[in-house]
Amino acid sequence: MDLKWKQWALTALFLLAGVAEATVFDVKNYSAKADGKTDIRKAVISAWNDACASVQPSTVLISKGTYLLGPVVLKGPCKTPSIEFQVQGLVQAPPDPAAFKTDGWIVFQYINGLTVSGGGTFDGQGQKAWTINNCGTNPNCRILPVSLRFNFVNNTMIQDITSLNSKNFHINIFQCYDLTLKNLNITAPGDSANTDGIHMGDSARIRVTDILIATGDDCISIGPGTRNLNVSRVICGPGHGISVGSLGKYKGEAEVNGIFVRNSTFINTQNGVRIKTWPSSPVGTATNIVFEDLIMNNVSNPVILDQEYCPHFKCTKKDPSLVKLSNIKFNKIRGTSSSQLAVVIACSKGVPCKNVKIGNINLKYNGIGGPAQSTSSNVKPILFGLQMPPIISI
Numbered sequence: 001m002d003l004k005w006k007q008w009a010l011t012a013l014f015l016l017a018g019v020a021e022a023t024v025f026d027v028k029n030y031s032a033k034a035d036g037k038t039d040i041r042k043a044v045i046s047a048w049n050d051a052c053a054s055v056q057p058s059t060v061l062i063s064k065g066t067y068l069l070g071p072v073v074l075k076g077p078c079k080t081p082s083i084e085f086q087v088q089g090l091v092q093a094p095p096d097p098a099a100f101k102t103d104g105w106i107v108f109q110y111i112n113g114l115t116v117s118g119g120g121t122f123d124g125q126g127q128k129a130w131t132i133n134n135c136g137t138n139p140n141c142r143i144l145p146v147s148l149r150f151n152f153v154n155n156t157m158i159q160d161i162t163s164l165n166s167k168n169f170h171i172n173i174f175q176c177y178d179l180t181l182k183n184l185n186i187t188a189p190g191d192s193a194n195t196d197g198i199h200m201g202d203s204a205r206i207r208v209t210d211i212l213i214a215t216g217d218d219c220i221s222i223g224p225g226t227r228n229l230n231v232s233r234v235i236c237g238p239g240h241g242i243s244v245g246s247l248g249k250y251k252g253e254a255e256v257n258g259i260f261v262r263n264s265t266f267i268n269t270q271n272g273v274r275i276k277t278w279p280s281s282p283v284g285t286a287t288n289i290v291f292e293d294l295i296m297n298n299v300s301n302p303v304i305l306d307q308e309y310c311p312h313f314k315c316t317k318k319d320p321s322l323v324k325l326s327n328i329k330f331n332k333i334r335g336t337s338s339s340q341l342a343v344v345i346a347c348s349k350g351v352p353c354k355n356v357k358i359g360n361i362n363l364k365y366n367g368i369g370g371p372a373q374s375t376s377s378n379v380k381p382i383l384f385g386l387q388m389p390p391i392i393s394i
């Protein structure tokens with residue numbers, strides 16, 4: 001046998017053995033009951049702690065069945081080189097927000113080599129929480145828990161799961177490096193408050209692919225400090241679209257750099273692709289952002305760059321945004337707009353946008369009152385290919 005081949009075979013065997021050897025920590029062995037009524041948080045934490053302390057690759061298993069799970073923080077650092085949180089069953093949060101003292105339901109933190117998978121469902125049971133959510137208007141509102149939080153987690157794969165009816169965001173990513181989200185279903189009603197699908201910030205080398213998102217707020221929101229993010233094959237709707245921002249709310253926000261959103265479809269959403277920054281903001285930067293190969297199906301604002309983002313009149317438009325936007329490309333975007341103004345590029349008077357390219361746009365307005373229109377301000381867009389509607393500067 002050829003030596004190279006032998007080495008390869010040995011490596012493959014070794015890898016297979018490694019996979020097969022992952023030690024399973026079944027929460028049922030820690031007296032978890034799949035009755036949908038008994039809180040399994042103690043069992044989950046004990047199983048997690050044992051799996052984390054293992055020297056072998058390890059798996060925490062929640063097998064088929066319905067479980068009630070109160071808030072948990074699943075922490076590293078772990079001894080194990082890799083840890084899988086495998087949910088095959090339906091895991092439900094307590095419906096009452098009063099059961100939560102913290103801002104997360106299931107929080108993963110300080111872990112290297114995490115996988116969350118299993119084909120199961122995380123049900124945030126947010127119905128009651130949405131009715132008391134007044135965070136849009138009350139700055140001292142109760143903070144509702146995000147369903148899945150990933151804080152300071154590296155080398156992560158989140159795949160083959162469903163997140164249902166979160167009380168607040170479904171998934172939040174903070175200070176994570178090398179993370180992939182793949183083959184997920186994220187679902188909440190179109191009128192549920194603040195149920196953003198995936199929010200991220202201060203993180204790098206993130207991939208988001210093959211995700212179905214139907215929710216009441218942004219499908220994906222890309223916050224300050226996000227670098228090197230690729231989003232592809234997302235289907236969004238209902239929801240508020242895929243958004244960079246909002247940026248410029250706080251002093252000292254880290255820059256956004258290197259964002260690609262491609263091959264995605266938006267259906268009956270409030271926005272398609274959007275960049276939003278607050279007026280009267282501190283300085284900030286977002287650069288190297290590409291939106292391309294996108295289909296809009298009855299979307300209110302298919303293409304929108306808004307540097308006067310000011311919901312609920314919570315700010316003053318007296319001074320311009322100081323967030324610098326540059327190297328932005330909108331390419332190959334087609335379909336229908338449910339509002340006449342299909343393309344809006346509203347840059348800051350204070351720091352006009354630099355190098356905004358827009359082309360291969362084919363958007364039709366499907367209402368009465370004439371064809372689709374566009375507007376652009378404080379920018380000299382670089383036009384290429386077809387522009388339908390024509391890009392008008394004011």
Ligand SMILES: *[C@@H]1O[C@H](CO)[C@@H](O)[C@H](O)[C@H]1NC(C)=O
Binds near residue numbers: 025026029
């Ligand atoms: C878990 O319990 C099953 C029986 O219910 C047993 O076969 C298995 O060895 C236990 N596993 C661990 C890791 O304790």
Ligand SMILES: *[C@@H]1O[C@H](CO)[C@@H](O)[C@H](O)[C@H]1NC(C)=O
Binds near residue numbers: 152153154177
């Ligand atoms: C994750 O990676 C960052 C950057 O390389 C490093 O500073 C941090 O300590 C790592 N965290 C963990 C939990 O491995």
Ligand SMILES: *[C@@H]1O[C@H](CO)[C@@H](O)[C@H](O)[C@H]1NC(C)=O
Binds near residue numbers: 161183
């Ligand atoms: C997501 O939902 C679709 C049907 O709507 C289903 O085919 C697919 O298996 C689901 N994916 C997951 C990860 O549950």
Ligand SMILES: *[C@@H]1O[C@H](CO)[C@@H](O)[C@H](O)[C@H]1NC(C)=O
Binds near residue numbers: 205206207229230260
């Ligand atoms: C994202 O895509 C770009 C360009 O296609 C590539 O250079 C980059 O490495 C990708 N990043 C990740 C995290 O996949």
Ligand SMILES: *[C@@H]1O[C@H](CO)[C@@H](O)[C@H](O)[C@H]1NC(C)=O
Binds near residue numbers: 233263293
């Ligand atoms: C997007 O679709 C185009 C055309 O179908 C394909 O060539 C490209 O590889 C796809 N890119 C991604 C990131 O899925």
Ligand SMILES: *[C@@H]1O[C@H](CO)[C@@H](O)[C@H](O)[C@H]1NC(C)=O
Binds near residue numbers: 268269298299338
């Ligand atoms: C198109 O979007 C508008 C506004 O969001 C909505 O009222 C209307 O029902 C949608 N049309 C279809 C055919 O879904």
